[in-house]
Amino acid sequence: MSQALEGIKVLDFSHLLQGPFATQMLGDLGADVIKVERTGTGDGYRNWTFLNYRVGGEETPCFLAYNRNKRSLTLNLKSPEAKEIIYRLVKECDVVVENFRPGVMAKLGFGYEQLKEINPRIIYCSSTGYGQDGPYSTRPGQDLLIQSLTGLTKVTGRGDAAPTPLGTGIADQMGAFNIVYGILSSLYYREKTGKGQKIEVNLFQALLTHQLQELVVTLNLGRNFERPNSGIGHPGMPAPFGIYQTADGYICISANPIPVLAEVIGDQGLVEYDDPMILFDKRDEIFYRIQASVIKQGSAYWIEKMLERDLWVSEVKSHIELPEDPQVKHLNAFTSYHHPTAGEVKTVNIPVKFSETPGRIDKPAPLLGEHSEEILLELGYDQETIEKMKENKII
Amino acid sequence: MSQALEGIKVLDFSHLLQGPFATQMLGDLGADVIKVERTGTGDGYRNWTFLNYRVGGEETPCFLAYNRNKRSLTLNLKSPEAKEIIYRLVKECDVVVENFRPGVMAKLGFGYEQLKEINPRIIYCSSTGYGQDGPYSTRPGQDLLIQSLTGLTKVTGRGDAAPTPLGTGIADQMGAFNIVYGILSSLYYREKTGKGQKIEVNLFQALLTHQLQELVVTLNLGRNFERPNSGIGHPGMPAPFGIYQTADGYICISANPIPVLAEVIGDQGLVEYDDPMILFDKRDEIFYRIQASVIKQGSAYWIEKMLERDLWVSEVKSHIELPEDPQVKHLNAFTSYHHPTAGEVKTVNIPVKFSETPGRIDKPAPLLGEHSEEILLELGYDQETIEKMKENKII
Numbered sequence: 001m002s003q004a005l006e007g008i009k010v011l012d013f014s015h016l017l018q019g020p021f022a023t024q025m026l027g028d029l030g031a032d033v034i035k036v037e038r039t040g041t042g043d044g045y046r047n048w049t050f051l052n053y054r055v056g057g058e059e060t061p062c063f064l065a066y067n068r069n070k071r072s073l074t075l076n077l078k079s080p081e082a083k084e085i086i087y088r089l090v091k092e093c094d095v096v097v098e099n100f101r102p103g104v105m106a107k108l109g110f111g112y113e114q115l116k117e118i119n120p121r122i123i124y125c126s127s128t129g130y131g132q133d134g135p136y137s138t139r140p141g142q143d144l145l146i147q148s149l150t151g152l153t154k155v156t157g158r159g160d161a162a163p164t165p166l167g168t169g170i171a172d173q174m175g176a177f178n179i180v181y182g183i184l185s186s187l188y189y190r191e192k193t194g195k196g197q198k199i200e201v202n203l204f205q206a207l208l209t210h211q212l213q214e215l216v217v218t219l220n221l222g223r224n225f226e227r228p229n230s231g232i233g234h235p236g237m238p239a240p241f242g243i244y245q246t247a248d249g250y251i252c253i254s255a256n257p258i259p260v261l262a263e264v265i266g267d268q269g270l271v272e273y274d275d276p277m278i279l280f281d282k283r284d285e286i287f288y289r290i291q292a293s294v295i296k297q298g299s300a301y302w303i304e305k306m307l308e309r310d311l312w313v314s315e316v317k318s319h320i321e322l323p324e325d326p327q328v329k330h331l332n333a334f335t336s337y338h339h340p341t342a343g344e345v346k347t348v349n350i351p352v353k354f355s356e357t358p359g360r361i362d363k364p365a366p367l368l369g370e371h372s373e374e375i376l377l378e379l380g381y382d383q384e385t386i387e388k389m390k391e392n393k394i395i
Numbered sequence: 396m397s398q399a400l401e402g403i404k405v406l407d408f409s410h411l412l413q414g415p416f417a418t419q420m421l422g423d424l425g426a427d428v429i430k431v432e433r434t435g436t437g438d439g440y441r442n443w444t445f446l447n448y449r450v451g452g453e454e455t456p457c458f459l460a461y462n463r464n465k466r467s468l469t470l471n472l473k474s475p476e477a478k479e480i481i482y483r484l485v486k487e488c489d490v491v492v493e494n495f496r497p498g499v500m501a502k503l504g505f506g507y508e509q510l511k512e513i514n515p516r517i518i519y520c521s522s523t524g525y526g527q528d529g530p531y532s533t534r535p536g537q538d539l540l541i542q543s544l545t546g547l548t549k550v551t552g553r554g555d556a557a558p559t560p561l562g563t564g565i566a567d568q569m570g571a572f573n574i575v576y577g578i579l580s581s582l583y584y585r586e587k588t589g590k591g592q593k594i595e596v597n598l599f600q601a602l603l604t605h606q607l608q609e610l611v612v613t614l615n616l617g618r619n620f621e622r623p624n625s626g627i628g629h630p631g632m633p634a635p636f637g638i639y640q641t642a643d644g645y646i647c648i649s650a651n652p653i654p655v656l657a658e659v660i661g662d663q664g665l666v667e668y669d670d671p672m673i674l675f676d677k678r679d680e681i682f683y684r685i686q687a688s689v690i691k692q693g694s695a696y697w698i699e700k701m702l703e704r705d706l707w708v709s710e711v712k713s714h715i716e717l718p719e720d721p722q723v724k725h726l727n728a729f730t731s732y733h734h735p736t737a738g739e740v741k742t743v744n745i746p747v748k749f750s751e752t753p754g755r756i757d758k759p760a761p762l763l764g765e766h767s768e769e770i771l772l773e774l775g776y777d778q779e780t781i782e783k784m785k786e787n788k789i790i
Contacts, residue, residue: 001588021607030581050609050631052672053616061611092609095495100543112750133724139702140649144628144636145709148647153638154713155562157552163645163711166561166627167550167620173605182747184579185399185424189752191586193396197751205728205746210568211714212416212676212743214445216456218714219729219741223611225562226713231562233539235444241539243548243558250558252543257674300580307746312542314614316558318549319606319613325544330529333600334614346614348607349408350576355507357584379460 003030004357008187012036012070013098013105017045017143019127020066022179023097026361027069028350032091035366039074039393042163042368043067043139056342059365064345067365068337073376074369076395081394085107086150086274089381090118094190096182102137112198123186125179125199132200141203146171150207155235157216159227174206193342230287239277241284243316253290254312264305265293277362284388339364369395396707398425399752403582405485406430406463408500410438412538412567413598414522415461418492422464423745423754429484429770430462430761434469435789436572437642453736454760459740462760463732466770469764469790476789478504483774485513489585490578497532518581520574527595536598541566545602547552550609554622569601575586587627615720615741625682633674634681638711643693648685649707660688734759734771764790 001007008031014022020035020043026031037043045067049060060307075082085108087151090096096115105111105126112124125131131142139145147153147165158163182199190196208215210350217236218224231242240253240261253261258279273279273286294302299315306313322328335349342364350359372395376386391393396402399616403426407418407667415430415438422428432438438461444455470477481504485491491510500506500521507519521527524536535539542548542560552559577594585591603610611621612631620630626637628647634657635648648656653674657665663670668681689697694710701708717723732743737759745754767790771781 004584009589017608025576029648050612050620051616051628052675053612055611055615061615062608065608065611069528094629095404130722131726134722136722137557139709140705140707142707143647144649145707147648148638148645148702148709148711150713151714151717152561152563153647153711154426157559157562158556161553161556162626162640163523164552164559164562165638166565166630167552167630168606168609169548170561170565170605171628177569177576178747181420181572182749183573184576184583186749186752187583188579188586189396189399191583192402193533195751197749199750200744200748201725204722205726208717208728208743209721210565212561213412213457213460213719214712215729215743216450216741219718220450220456221446223446223715227562228670230555231559233562234445234564235562244559245557245658249676250543252540252548254537254539259527264788297476299486306566312537312540314534314543314642316543317546318547319546320618321611322603323592323612323614326746327525327529327531330604331526331597331600333603334493339449346611348603349600351596351604352573353575354581354594355594356590357581367404370429373401377426392785 002357003360004354005029005031005370008032008084008095009036010051010095010097011093013096013100014127015099016045017066017169018175019099019179020045021095021176022070023070023171024066025180026183028361033070034360035070035072035108037072037074037368039076039395040073046368055345056339061339061341061344064339064342064365068347069362069363070366071371072366072369073372076394077108079394081389085376085379087118092123093119093185094123096122096344097179102132108211109157116196116295121190121194121196122194123183123190123199125183125201125203127175127179129202129206133201138205140337143171143203146207150204150211152207152211153226155227155255157227159229171203174210175201175203178206182290188282201223215370228284230284232283232287238276239283240290242287246294246296246299246302250287250316251294251299252288252314252316253353256311264309264311265290267293335361337361337364338365343380373379397752398651398755399749400424400426403427403490404488405490405492408491409522410439410494410496410514412491413462413505413570414494414574416568416571418477419461419463420571420575421578423756424752428465430465430467431465431758432469432763434471434764434790437469441763449514450694450740451734454734454737458479459734459760460742464758465740465761466758466766467761467764468767471789472503474789476784480774481505482513485510485517488514489518491517491519492574497523497527511591516585516589516591518578518585518591518594520578520596522570522574524597525599526597538566538598541598541602545599545606547602547644548604549621550620553626554620554624562630566598566602566657569605570596570598573601579634585753592770601734611626623679625679627678627682633753634678637682639686639689641689641692641694644687644734646694646697647711651706655704655706657707659704660685662688730756732756732759735762743768
């Protein structure tokens with residue numbers, strides 16, 4: 001075994017971001033991920049992009065980002081032939097992942113109770129917006145909505161502005177990791193006991209858990225965090241914690257001892273605020289005061305001076321600067337894979353380093369239905385039957 | 396086995412947020428987590444709080460949030476007796492987690508190469524800010540700095556404002572999940588092969604991976620996302636995606652079909668913008684136009700009208716409102732545990748539901764050194780030796 005999940009087969013009914021990101025993490029460690037897609041259109045992420053951009057003119061960056069190391073099988077899921085194919089695959093698979101709205105899989109004949117009859121060792125993970133039932137279970141479960149419902153937008157940004165979402169998804173990413181957490185722990189349990197199980201994950205609880213320490217404060221203290229009007233970067237933190245404008249851009253000044261900071265920025269008067277409660281209560285006033293000094297020099301000047309004194313400081317970078325970032329280069333944090341129509345696709349490399357079972361990108365994101373024939377041949381279907389299914393638009 | 400990680404022993408040298416959050420996720424599934432803390436002060440998170448608040452007057456919410464289901468062993472790590480204790484524990488443990496700066500563990504005699512001599516099956520996870528080496532490896536690796544260095548603050552908030560961090564940590568949380576991903580996949584691999592391994596995780600790559608689709612756009616297109624000046628919630632998204640002010644608060648309007656939205660808000664002129672490129676290019680103009688209609692009614696009115704038409708809409712809630720949220724109640728998303736000095740500690744419940752191996756909160760966050768004696772007795776130390784180590788401040 002050269003990879004941690006070698007030999008594991010994942011039958012992946014998921015689409016968009018959360019599920020595909022999770023199954024990609026399994027594929028990165030060697031699992032064989034079979035992505036089941038609707039004939040015709042496939043995963044909705046094949047048509048979801050930003051800035052109207054498609055890599056090489058056809059493939060969306062969103063789909064390419066989350067579907068490497070997978071094979072694509074297209075199926076008309078409502079056909080009896082598809083049902084037979086799925087049941088035959090389930091016999092050989094270890095894991096099923098799906099993120100349809102509650103009840104859809106059972107209606108198709110692919111619910112947990114149905115599939116475990118075929119394979120009692122199956123690990124079956126359902127992911128939804130808000131859980132399988134309850135008052136929100138029929139509501140749309142999109143990332144921005146979950147950010148808004150869980151309080152995250154009300155602790156982000158400035159107090160005198162509207163609640164501010166994160167500029168990327170976050171519920172989906174946290175949800176993806178919850179899927180991985182559920183599946184990998186269940187795989188270990190199955191090795192020990194031989195038993196499969198059903199796992200349920202939802203975006204709502206994933207994002208509540210993300211805010212664990214903030215919620216422990218509010219739940220126990222009974223008091224909300226108030227966002228500062230200045231650029232202080234967390235509603236519970238004292239000055240100087242924030243992003244400051246320099247003569248030529250911005251720098252980030254995290255939690256730091258005030259006397260050292262005062263000395264470096266040349267404002268000795270700042271030490272008068274050096275008390276935990278004052279640094280919190282007057283954090284806006286202190287922010288503006290530090291800002292008045294920091295604006296006088298360029299970012300590189302401050303970074304050098306502050307790092308010399310072991311202050312917690314950094315550049316504030318744009319994505320476009322990252323390929324030239326020295327640590328990105330050192331870590332090979334970016335990589336690329338070859339895709340038959342998109343060409344060389346630049347992407348983010350696997351973030352976890354394993355001494356014995358390194359992750360690998362073996363396959364590009366698949367074309368729609370690229371592996372349908374190959375997968376059916378593996379299942380023992382003959383060429384004639386496969387051709388007939390193609391004609392009838394079953395695959 | 397009633398829990399997925401029953402029988403797994405974790406020796407946890409980590410402190411602050413990332414490592415402890417990761418090992419808590421292992422403890423929630425039944426692992427025995429032994430938290431090794433410095434005699435005297437312990438984990439720095441025991442003294443890290445927000446709003447100067449301590450639950451029950453003594454314990455910080457930050458420590459309570461991330462340390463349930465663990466036992467605490469205090470050690471003076473530089474003493475020869477501590478080295479012997481650690482070596483004896485390593486023989487019995489499955490997993491070691493640490494997040495010291497690079498090189499510290501090896502200096503103490505607890506590096507991977509040293510510990511695998513004692514237990515070749517050990518799974519050893521090191522977590523750092525930027526990786527074990529490279530140009531940033533000696534830099535401070537705090538969450539806000541990582542948000543700034545990876546481009547996240549430059550895609551968040553309004554274009555006419557400073558780069559905006561998320562109002563909670565995020566690199567730490569993503570890093571924690573990378574630790575869990577590494578350890579659980581390695582546990583499965585070890586079941587199959589008998590081999591342990593070393594895993595390396597860092598906050599920097601965890602947060603780059605969080606921004607996977609945004610980075611795939613920028614890396615391949617060679618163009619940065621521009622933040623909108625209005626409240627559009629993602630720099631790559633067209634209108635109406637954002638948070639809008641109502642007569643009595645805010646609502647979130649995610650991606651939605653313009654004709655339906657136009658009808659519901661009573662602004663038919665909006666349909667003239669109904670083209671993907673126009674919805675992107677004129678998103679600020681459209682945002683302000685929708686805002687002008689939405690301000691006329693209260694939030695509850697809009698939520699009802701929009702959900703009736705299957706629009707993607709939600710409330711924008713504060714943390715303090717969440718205990719009364721109907722879905723939070725339905726899911727038992729919040730729970731509490733009893734702590735000997737803090738009393739009843741309210742916290743967020745385990746977010747993943749397992750049919751066979753449900754997670755549990757069996758133990759409150761430990762007092763400093765609460766289990767030192769118990770753990771040493773399990774290792775076979777006699778009472779006399781333990782008393783002597785107490786006197787000499789070794790434990």
